[in-house]
Amino acid sequence: MTLRGSRFWAxxxxxxxxxxxxxxxxxxxxxxxxxxxxxxxxxSLDILIGQGGMTSLGHAVYLGxxxxxxxxxxxxxxxxxxxxxxxxxxMGTAVSALFAVLSLRARGLGFLMITLALGQVMWGAAYxxxxxxGGDNGIRIPVRPPVLGIDISSVRSFYVxxxxxxxxxxxxxxxxxxxxxxxxxxxxxxxxxxxxxLGHDVWSIRFLAFxxxxxxxxxxxxxxxxxxxxxxxxxxxxxxxxxxxLMVVLGGAGTLTGPxxxxxxxxxxxxxxxxxxxxxxxxxxxxxxxxxxxxPRGLVPGLKAWFAPKEGGAR
Numbered sequence: 527m528t529l530r531g532s533r534f535w536a537x538x539x540x541x542x543x544x545x546x547x548x549x550x551x552x553x554x555x556x557x558x559x560x561x562x563x564x565x566x567x568x569x570s571l572d573i574l575i576g577q578g579g580m581t582s583l584g585h586a587v588y589l590g591x592x593x594x595x596x597x598x599x600x601x602x603x604x605x606x607x608x609x610x611x612x613x614x615x616x617m618g619t620a621v622s623a624l625f626a627v628l629s630l631r632a633r634g635l636g637f638l639m640i641t642l643a644l645g646q647v648m649w650g651a652a653y654x655x656x657x658x659x660g661g662d663n664g665i666r667i668p669v670r671p672p673v674l675g676i677d678i679s680s681v682r683s684f685y686v687x688x689x690x691x692x693x694x695x696x697x698x699x700x701x702x703x704x705x706x707x708x709x710x711x712x713x714x715x716x717x718x719x720x721x722x723x724l725g726h727d728v729w730s731i732r733f734l735a736f737x738x739x740x741x742x743x744x745x746x747x748x749x750x751x752x753x754x755x756x757x758x759x760x761x762x763x764x765x766x767x768x769x770x771x772l773m774v775v776l777g778g779a780g781t782l783t784g785p786x787x788x789x790x791x792x793x794x795x796x797x798x799x800x801x802x803x804x805x806x807x808x809x810x811x812x813x814x815x816x817x818x819x820x821x822p823r824g825l826v827p828g829l830k831a832w833f834a835p836k837e838g839g840a841r
Contacts, residue, residue, distance in 0.1 A: 582767070588746070589743060599613060618741070629644065684753070
């Protein structure tokens, strides 16, 4: 690991450790926890967009479906969390494999539209299948149950769980990016025909990336229902998918920290700024327009370019 890489992990760890002490109350810590859950979702989507060049508008499926699976099995089937959580993650991952088979039949705009259609099908099923999902009322969990004997009912204890999950996600995705598979995935993004000529199975590489993204999206979904203690069809909706896409683009696709930064900014605008500004959607849109106009590649790559030393020395 390079010095720059070591510095990144040290700063990220310090940030996550110091955050609970820097925030004035558990209310703001709860908002920070929600931002980190969505950061895991954005990181999973960035595997498709930043690494594989596959823009999806149905990624909320891997947030909402595992959330429903975990909530339903715990509330209706009386499963313990130790069984409900792996089942929910496995279901989300299996659905991502199925949707990969359907979506990867097309490229570009066709891929985008297929993911959008699949996402809308799942949202419609959650909204209409009242007997299973509760319809518009959703499913509620009365309290956050202990997992493996560990009490996570308090805001601070659950924050620790989410922060650890985010760090594991960052480490896994960091290794993915630097692995031979990650190099092949980027090759399918930039030169798919050349990769085929070199003997690589482009479809299989994209399929595995899709499943890997669905796996981490499913983990975000389980954390999401434990965070809110509630899941409704809105977690599967197009606005939720678009929000995740906006996080990736705003922070910077193809970067490790970009989706995290994007998730934090959008969550702050959505939950904190909206308390003071009625038209916060307009503010969110204006923020996005300004960032994309000034930094087309996103905040993290743009700031790196601004602060990078100029060739030829300082002037």
